[in-house]
Amino acid sequence: xxxxxxxxxxxxxRSYEEELNHLANxxxxxxxxxEAQLASAVQAVLRRDSELATRVVVADARIDEMEQEVHAFTxxxxxxxxxxxxxxxxxxxxxxxxxxxxxxxDYAANVAKRALVLNQLPPVPAVSGLPSMAxxxxxxxxxxxxxxxxxxxxxxxxxxxxxxEVDDLHTSLFREVITYMMEDPRNITACTHLMFMAKxxxxxxxxxxxxxxxxxxLVTGKALPLRRPKGKAETDLNPPxxx
Amino acid sequence: xxxxxxxxxxxxxRSYEEELNHLANxxxxxxxxxEAQLASAVQAVLRRDSELATRVVVADARIDEMEQEVHAFTxxxxxxxxxxxxxxxxxxxxxxxxxxxxxxxDYAANVAKRALVLNQLPPVPAVSGLPSMAxxxxxxxxxxxxxxxxxxxxxxxxxxxxxxEVDDLHTSLFREVITYMMEDPRNITACTHLMFMAKxxxxxxxxxxxxxxxxxxLVTGKALPLRRPKGKAETDLNPPxxx
Numbered sequence: 186x187x188x189x190x191x192x193x194x195x196x197x198x199r200s201y202e203e204e205l206n207h208l209a210n211x212x213x214x215x216x217x218x219x220e221a222q223l224a225s226a227v228q229a230v231l232r233r234d235s236e237l238a239t240r241v242v243v244a245d246a247r248i249d250e251m252e253q254e255v256h257a258f259t260x261x262x263x264x265x266x267x268x269x270x271x272x273x274x275x276x277x278x279x280x281x282x283x284x285x286x287x288x289x290x291d292y293a294a295n296v297a298k299r300a301l302v303l304n305q306l307p308p309v310p311a312v313s314g315l316p317s318m319a320x321x322x323x324x325x326x327x328x329x330x331x332x333x334x335x336x337x338x339x340x341x342x343x344x345x346x347x348x349x350e351v352d353d354l355h356t357s358l359f360r361e362v363i364t365y366m367m368e369d370p371r372n373i374t375a376c377t378h379l380m381f382m383a384k385x386x387x388x389x390x391x392x393x394x395x396x397x398x399x400x401x402x403l404v405t406g407k408a409l410p411l412r413r414p415k416g417k418a419e420t421d422l423n424p425p426x427x428x
Numbered sequence: 429x430x431x432x433x434x435x436x437x438x439x440x441x442r443s444y445e446e447e448l449n450h451l452a453n454x455x456x457x458x459x460x461x462x463e464a465q466l467a468s469a470v471q472a473v474l475r476r477d478s479e480l481a482t483r484v485v486v487a488d489a490r491i492d493e494m495e496q497e498v499h500a501f502t503x504x505x506x507x508x509x510x511x512x513x514x515x516x517x518x519x520x521x522x523x524x525x526x527x528x529x530x531x532x533x534d535y536a537a538n539v540a541k542r543a544l545v546l547n548q549l550p551p552v553p554a555v556s557g558l559p560s561m562a563x564x565x566x567x568x569x570x571x572x573x574x575x576x577x578x579x580x581x582x583x584x585x586x587x588x589x590x591x592x593e594v595d596d597l598h599t600s601l602f603r604e605v606i607t608y609m610m611e612d613p614r615n616i617t618a619c620t621h622l623m624f625m626a627k628x629x630x631x632x633x634x635x636x637x638x639x640x641x642x643x644x645x646l647v648t649g650k651a652l653p654l655r656r657p658k659g660k661a662e663t664d665l666n667p668p669x670x671x
Contacts, residue, residue: 370609
């Protein structure tokens with residue numbers, strides 16, 4: 186009787202662990218997809234590659250499905266395993282992180298949709314400001330996924346602090362784009378798309394910051410008590426006024 | 429012994445119900461706050477009332493706190509009550525809905541921040557398009573909160589379908605604003621803020637749609653199988669091209 190119970194417990198523990206690993210793996214795969222979608226969307230803008238942009242738009246459905254998968258799996262785990270403490274936080278954390286990754290995917294897809302429109306308009310010079318901002322956000326996504334899998338709070342906090350740099354880059358890009366619009370009204374349509382693209386990439390950075398907060402909670406059991414960092418200029422609220 | 433257990437169980441059941449009610453109440457109160465913040469933000473734009481706008485920006489912290497409260501309470505309930513089936517879905521649903529409400533609050537605060545900037549610039553006529561869009565989204569938020577408290581899937585689905593109307597209104601507002609920018613470059617700065625305000629309000633509508641999906645899951649136990657409705661013009665991706 187004891188042996189049987191012992192075996193049963195061991196079996197249950199192992200398969201529960203496997204389930205938790207599976208959950209983390211799906212979240213990581215979602216993260217990888219979101220990362221790839223952002224990279225491709227930015228490439229589609231820079232190379233004016235409408236075929237690539239279309240692929241990004243279509244592939245977004247896969248990330249949406251993965252979020253549904255995480256959601257369903259999470260609810261099943263909560264019901265069947267009735268987890269406590271660390272495990273409970275890992276499960277609730279996965280649910281929250283997958284929601285952020287789904288939004289990141291949406292924003293990348295929106296960048297790609299706007300690339301399709303931009304590719305039908307004459308090129309504007311402002312596109313040159315976008316890659317450095319995108320590169321920074323891509324690094325941030327990469328680091329936050331590392332922090333998640335390594336349960337590294339310090340790395341998560343580094344990402345959290347870097348959001349300010351993204352906001353500052355966004356502000357200067359925004360100002361540049363406004364200037365192009367004022368110089369030549371024919372740039373306005375293309376520039377509004379650039380503005381929203383930059384905003385999307387900035388929002389992706391915000392979601393990485395959310396994920397950093399979730400990792401902090403997941404590892405330490407406590408919410409981050411600090412106020413979120415904000416770029417000096419409270420991002421894009423101070424465009425140049427010209428008349 | 430049996431009596432004591434009996435009493436204990438009855439007590440536990442009642443207090444568990446009370447806890448679930450408390451959770452729903454906090455979510456509703458968050459909803460009420462988010463609704464009020466949106467209404468005030470729009471008023472601040474229309475009346476050019478910077479004092480009101482400042483109040484909205486400051487009050488956003490309260491909604492953020494309430495989300496933290498829901499999060500902490502949810503994790504506690506999951507750990508202590510080990511809920512199953514309906515209760516589990518109610519708890520996970522509250523967690524998701526509170527995240528959407530927090531974002532709605534953020535967008536309302538961003539509208540208010542932009543109102544502060546707009547109030548320092550000469551008025552642009554385009555502001556007239558904003559109230560009808562805002563009114564529709566306010567109705568939608570009101571209806572989705574009703575649907576949540578009444579667990580009314582049909583009402584939730586009505587909200588879900590109305591997102592298309594918001595997207596169409598947003599598209600026409602967007603086109604109008606672009607036209608003002610082209611007519612007079614001195615309008616550009618104010619108009620970019622209007623564009624982002626309209627975008628924020630459209631996003632608030634998207635979050636109401638998310639909440640509709642969560643209510644569907646919460647009541648029926650199934651994810652909505654349908655694709656999200658989209659406005660005819662895939663919202664603001666087809667601005668007029670003028671040269």
